[in-house]
Amino acid sequence: MSNEVFKENLGQGVVIEAIQSMTGAESIAPDHMGRGSVPSKGYLPTPKVVDHALLVEVQNFLYLQAALLDAKNWSAYIDLFTPDGVYWMPSTPEQTDWTSQPSIFAEDPLIMEIRMSRITHPNAWSQAPMWGTNHLVGNVMIEDSSPNHLEVYSRFQMMELRRDDVRHFGGTYRHSLVRVGGQLKIKLQRVDMVNAQAAYDYVIQAWV
Amino acid sequence: MTLKSLDELVQSDRVHRSVYTDERIFDLEMDEMFEKTWVYCGHESQVKEPGDYYTMRIGRQPMVMVRDKSLAIHVLYNRCPHRGVELCGNQSGNTGNAFVCSYHAWSFNLDGKVRAIPLMKGYDGTAFANSDYSSNMVPAEQVDSYRGFVFAKLSKGGPSLLDFLGEAKVAFDDMCDRSPVGEVEVVPVCHRVVQHSNWKFFMENQLDALHPSVTHQSTGVSARKVETRLKATHGSAPLHYHYLSTFASSFDQWDSVQTVNFPHGHGILKAYMGLRPTDPDTVEYESIMKKAYGEEKAEEYLSRSIHHVLIYPYLSVQSPLQQLRCLRPLAANKTLSEIWHFRLKGAPEAIYRRSLWYYNLVNSPATMINADDLENWTKGQWGLESKGGEWVSFHRNHGGDTLKDGVLYSNNGTSEVVMRNQFDAWKSYMQHSFYASK
Numbered sequence: 001m002s003n004e005v006f007k008e009n010l011g012q013g014v015v016i017e018a019i020q021s022m023t024g025a026e027s028i029a030p031d032h033m034g035r036g037s038v039p040s041k042g043y044l045p046t047p048k049v050v051d052h053a054l055l056v057e058v059q060n061f062l063y064l065q066a067a068l069l070d071a072k073n074w075s076a077y078i079d080l081f082t083p084d085g086v087y088w089m090p091s092t093p094e095q096t097d098w099t100s101q102p103s104i105f106a107e108d109p110l111i112m113e114i115r116m117s118r119i120t121h122p123n124a125w126s127q128a129p130m131w132g133t134n135h136l137v138g139n140v141m142i143e144d145s146s147p148n149h150l151e152v153y154s155r156f157q158m159m160e161l162r163r164d165d166v167r168h169f170g171g172t173y174r175h176s177l178v179r180v181g182g183q184l185k186i187k188l189q190r191v192d193m194v195n196a197q198a199a200y201d202y203v204i205q206a207w208v
Numbered sequence: 209m210t211l212k213s214l215d216e217l218v219q220s221d222r223v224h225r226s227v228y229t230d231e232r233i234f235d236l237e238m239d240e241m242f243e244k245t246w247v248y249c250g251h252e253s254q255v256k257e258p259g260d261y262y263t264m265r266i267g268r269q270p271m272v273m274v275r276d277k278s279l280a281i282h283v284l285y286n287r288c289p290h291r292g293v294e295l296c297g298n299q300s301g302n303t304g305n306a307f308v309c310s311y312h313a314w315s316f317n318l319d320g321k322v323r324a325i326p327l328m329k330g331y332d333g334t335a336f337a338n339s340d341y342s343s344n345m346v347p348a349e350q351v352d353s354y355r356g357f358v359f360a361k362l363s364k365g366g367p368s369l370l371d372f373l374g375e376a377k378v379a380f381d382d383m384c385d386r387s388p389v390g391e392v393e394v395v396p397v398c399h400r401v402v403q404h405s406n407w408k409f410f411m412e413n414q415l416d417a418l419h420p421s422v423t424h425q426s427t428g429v430s431a432r433k434v435e436t437r438l439k440a441t442h443g444s445a446p447l448h449y450h451y452l453s454t455f456a457s458s459f460d461q462w463d464s465v466q467t468v469n470f471p472h473g474h475g476i477l478k479a480y481m482g483l484r485p486t487d488p489d490t491v492e493y494e495s496i497m498k499k500a501y502g503e504e505k506a507e508e509y510l511s512r513s514i515h516h517v518l519i520y521p522y523l524s525v526q527s528p529l530q531q532l533r534c535l536r537p538l539a540a541n542k543t544l545s546e547i548w549h550f551r552l553k554g555a556p557e558a559i560y561r562r563s564l565w566y567y568n569l570v571n572s573p574a575t576m577i578n579a580d581d582l583e584n585w586t587k588g589q590w591g592l593e594s595k596g597g598e599w600v601s602f603h604r605n606h607g608g609d610t611l612k613d614g615v616l617y618s619n620n621g622t623s624e625v626v627m628r629n630q631f632d633a634w635k636s637y638m639q640h641s642f643y644a645s646k
Binding site: 024025027028029031032089091092099100101102103104105106110111113114115116117118119121123124125126128129197198199200201202203204205 | 303304305306308312313315324399400401404423425426429430431434452549557561568569574575579580582583584
């Protein structure tokens with residue numbers, strides 16, 4: 001092709017009109033739904049305006065709970081739950097019931113005691129490598145409050161180090177708190193982890 | 209690799225470490241085993257409606273299992289024949305009436321046959337239009353199912369699915385027979401855990417009765433402590449404490465548990481799992497079973513002594529508790545496990561919830577059991593990559609097992625006959641003789 005012909009060709013382009021035309025994929029398969037199951041939209045909190053002292057008390061409670069995990073103070077962590085309390089990490093955000101569907105965690109204080117006792121056992125082989133976590137908790141909103149009962153929404157981000165590998169987990173906490181003898185206690189902690197159904201590189205050994 | 213060197217690598221009582229670490233051997237395993245034999249795809253109830261699909265790997269091949277409008281199930285390569293792009297980018301979902309490629313909108317019916325290609329006249333007069341160049345998605349050579357469990361085979365000929373499963377089909381019988389209508393349904397949650405070890409570590413571990421009271425000591429004794437306290441204060445403890453505390457049984461107890469080792473590497477770890485307490489829920493369930501099957505059959509189904517069944521080289525089925533783990537090897541030192549749970553159709557909800565405890569405590573990604581197994585396998589892989597030794601020993605009780613009708617029974621539960629039997633099958637696959645003999 002001589003240079004002149006090439007130049008002429010370049011000047012004869014077609015303008016591709018997107019407006020009012022059917023897309024290529026639409027013309028082939030107008031009914032196609034390639035995404036499969038649409039991911040859940042997730043839970044939207046409805047925050048309530050509460051007394052500032054109450055908000056600070058709740059924030060401190062959540063921050064302390066996270067600090068107990070990072071400090072591996074398992075016993076004090078379990079003590080934050082009522083005797084019939086439940087730590088629940090569902091597999092998917094759609095789940096509504098910890099007893100009838102598969103969970104990542106579904107533990108009352110007795111099961112939590114087994115987990116604690118396992119982790120602290122001298123022959124817990126998986127605990128031999130260097131292991132630690134760092135939790136950040138934020139976006140704390142109180143959704144419901146009465147003198148003896150609180151519903152609290154928050155978000156968490158956790159970094160975990162095991163051997164020389166770092167993993168990241170994040171998601172939503174929803175605490176149902178009750179007041180027992182003036183102290184806040186956890187009746188139910190629901191943990192919706194964004195990574196819950198992703199492939200796990202190794203497993204999770206302690207509560208998140 | 210020559211047959212001679214295979215014989216050197218795998219001997220009757222020891223194997224060379226390279227079968228766990230060498231990527232060339234891994235590739236051969238994919239060629240000769242996973243991409244030739246029957247491989248588990250999923251359960252029919254994972255693709256209930258037309259257009260429902262589920263993707264998985266068979267060996268190194270990306271596959272999709274899909275139900276068409278006539279309700280038939282197909283297993284197809286998840287690949288557009290045009291430029292090779294994968295058609296389903298999700299693990300599962302519903303694709304409507306067709307697969308449509310995201311690159312150039314080639315579309316395919318649910319049986320994989322091409323439905324439409326844009327601007328088809330562009331192919332007029334080309335070799336594509338005139339040759340037998342396929343414009344369809346490529347199907348697996350063979351697809352079959354047993355009691356709702358779908359398998360596919362990427363090679364022609366060879367044994368039928370039932371011949372491949374042999375007696376190990378009891379995995380699915382034991383699971384389904386425990387339903388009063390003889391069927392199970394998948395629970396639509398799949399836990400996936402990556403093991404940093406060769407796939408053979410998991411398969412060997414599943415029937416290894418010597419490891420539980422060592423590896424799982426911490427969890428076993430911790431559970432026993434709470435279980436004992438509950439029994440003292442309440443008179444009894446729920447079954448899920450027992451699930452965990454049995455891991456701390458003595459060496460002698462585990463040695464008394466028998467393994468059954470079938471041809472093709474399949475096997476059973478026996479052991480009655482204590483699933484027949486006399487609480488009202490179990491009594492109700494057993495009466496439903498007797499009504500459905502009659503006294504004798506119901507007793508046979510309920511009293512099967514199975515801990516779990518292994519379908520070599522990729523499946524571990526814990527049939528009495530309706531759970532299943534399937535391996536998808538990714539590399540010599542990396543294996544994906546998919547972990548599923550099933551419901552017994554027609555059984556009381558309480559029976560499902562009882563098995564759910566096991567799924568949550570043992571098989572979830574927060575497992576108190578596999579945390580220590582995975583640690584073993586990772587360190588095992590590292591150890592075998594070292595030059596500190598060349599051999600993996602399977603001498604334990606070598607020569608002390610009982611062969612009856614082609615099935616090897618261990619006289620000691622902790623006999624390493626399990627691994628020896630698996631490597632017999634491994635060698636057969638690698639020598640092609642498995643198929644030649646059929």
